[in-house]
Amino acid sequence: MTIFELALQGGPGRRAEFEALLQQLEPDHATALTRFAAAAGDTREAINMRPVALAAFLESDRYTDIHELSLALADTFGVDPDIAMRAWLGEWCNKRSAFEARFSAKSVTYASLYLGGPGARRYGIFCVALKPNVFHEDDAWACLAGDSLRDFLAPDGTFDVARIALNVSDRSHRQYLLALSIELDQLAATTPDDWPSIVCSDSRNFEVIFARAVTSSDVDVVRVCRQEIAAYAQVFTRVAAGGSLAVDERLALSHYHLVSKMLKSRNINLEVIECMS
16 A cells, blocks of 8 residues: 555544544643644645755756656766665665655655744755645645654564554645644643644654655745854854855855845745744
């Protein structure tokens, strides 16, 4: 069974589980969870990218999956595509290949559910938020309550299909998956302003997998934390005081400048937002 078939099968189950849970909760908890689920119904998709990845996406006008990237690297450097993919993914290469083989998920795109904020910055400082209407309900689309490679491996190294089946949803039922995954005590200690970080942050994200290609016309906005901009600015302060830049700092500055220029050329807004450290 493919990951998309599991998602279609699991979505109605998540709704039934959510409705059953509401019957068991105290009225205040049930009301809070219902409000959160309603907000979660407005989630869309976002992809966090490093500057060089975002620049490549904007230049080609198409987000490249790992297999396309591996073929391009192999062609450039004259190496085997499998070696190129291993060089790019490192320790995650075998797990990614195993997941794709087990769930027929080759040549797909990975993203996160998104409700605002900087997204999952561990994947990249630029949060590329897609437009709300990019996907249709019948698209090949799946969401996992966690990371496919980190959270669903069995002790023997294979994927825990039964656990995935209980933690996956199609797009039309994604709000129930999110609501079932949140701790009620955590929800009680938050306000709606906190919910974006519950949905997607460095510590947790809900992984989205889809078969549709992403182009720049699908992008609504790109967000980056003000702290990241401040870090770039600090290098000039150091130079003004008589210091110098390392090679990687020069590259980082040039990549950021290139991304800013390309976003403007495509009329995509770059929002600098306040973030928790």
